[in-house]
Amino acid sequence: MSTKSDFGWAIPIMRAGYAGRALVYLVVAGFSLWAVSRGGEAQGTTSAFKSLESTAGGNVVLVAIFLGMVSYAVWRIIDSIFDLEDYGTDGEGMVARAGMIVTGLIHLGIGFAAVTLIFAGGGGEGDQSAISKGVTTVLGWPGGRWIVGAVGLITIGSALYYLKKAWKREYRKVLMGNPVTRNFDPALRGGVASQGFVVGVIGCLIVYAAVTFSGDQAGGMGEAFDWLRGQPYGRVLVGLLCAGLLGFALFCAVNAAYRIVPKARQESIDSLASRMTEKAKSV
Structure with a gap:
């Protein structure tokens, strides 16, 4: 019989x-905020990794990132398949679980980008x-436009989920x-809200790539920063977003230490939500 400790x-x-x-x-937002504060431009993941690789001990951090990203991808796939966090099988739950696999694979790609940079010695194939x-590769497949469009919509769904979590403090x-x-x-x-915004921009860029049948505009955080920089008061907005993403780095660190996994709990643990509810009632 299955128990909560099985996982x-x-x-x-x-x-x-x-x-x-x-x-x-921490690396991407930290390097970007430092660059913006000195009149430069926010960096995407690849550029930030290249900056890191050129610093003392940078390769050690890149290896740690690779191992962490592999772990995160494995975790997300396990979490989605076995629904370890009880998202359920309704529409919202299935979108969240599909989004887990997409984000897991994306982060796996980030991990390989980090470790590849070590062997490339700071070189590589540019900042794309x-x-x-x-x-671009998937668009060349039969039905590739529909696959890319579906991935973009799932990514936007994940972004809305992040924003909902931030608004209602569901985390x-x-x-x-x-x-x-x-x-x-x-x-x-x-x-969490900052991450939702970035993921939303990335999702929209992926959908745009499907509509235009071109992967040139699709991208990650670097392209999201570029889009935001083109808006009124763009530099200020990018700086605020970088600060927000440092908050998301903190969120991830807190999750590493204090996240509750319902189907793997071995003892009764009070969540932050229940503690805050009790505090509100006592006031």
């Missing part, structure tokens, strides 16, 4: 994955993102209630 073996994979994800956003390359349900999660709650909320 306890997945917890270390989850923690390693979220720690690696925190490292990715892995997403743009992948979209509190999967975090342990303790002083760390309570004190950093505003930063966590801003981080």
Whole structure:
């Protein structure tokens, strides 16, 4: 008979994955915010990794990112298949679970980009993102336009899910209630919202690539930064987004330490949501 502890073996994979994800956003948002503050431009993942590779100890961090991204991809696939976090089988739940696999594969690509850069010695094939390359490849397949369009719509669905989590603070349900999660709650909320915005822009760019039958405009965070920079007060907005993504790096780190996995719980743990509810009732 299945018990909640059956999937306890997945917890270390989850923690390693979220720690690696925190490292990715810390590197990308950190390098980008530093560049913007000095009059430069925000960097996409590939550019940020190249900047990191040229620093002392950068290769060690890139290896850690690779291992973390592999762990995150494995975790997301396991989580989606076995529904370890009880998203369910209704429409919203299935969109969330499909989005897990897409984001897992995307992060796996980020991991390989990091480790490939080590062997390329800072060289490589330029700054074109892995997403743009992948979209261009898939567009050449039979029915590729529909595949790309579907991936774009799933990505937009994931973005809306992030924004909904931030608006309703639903992320509190999967975090342990303790002083760390309570004190950093505003930063966590801003981080989740910032991630939702970035994912939404990426999803729209992928859909646009399907509509125009061209992968040139599709991309990741670098292309999202480029689009935002073209808006009124773009530099300020990019700086704010980078700060928000540092909040998302914190969110990932907090998840690595304090995330609750319903089907792998071995003891009763109060969530941040329940703790905050109790606090509100006591006021």
